[in-house]
Amino acid sequence: MDESWLYPATIVVLLILAYMQWQINAKKTMILILVVLGYIIYSHETGHSLTEFREQAVDDFDEAVGNSKYKERVVTPQMRPVEAQEMFDGNGSATE
Known part of the structure; x- marks a missing residue:
């Protein structure tokens, strides 16, 4: 289906609504x-969106505090004893 319209x-529609208001x-x-309306025109013409800006801001914040979304989280037994012990045991179940 062609959605060029x-x-x-x-x-x-937004111009009509603005005129009515x-x-x-x-x-x-x-x-x-x-x-x-301005945001829609801007994002359509430039290809940039608020989601892109938000993701960049989150990545910058993570880097500033020393986190990276590419680092794997290390779980130690002191953090959550039950889940961490299951990960170390490798069985994946809380009961044996």
């Missing part, structure tokens, strides 16, 4: 709709 239709003097809602 979805992007222009979204823009038209302007007509009834709901300025804050109109501004919110225009901000959403």
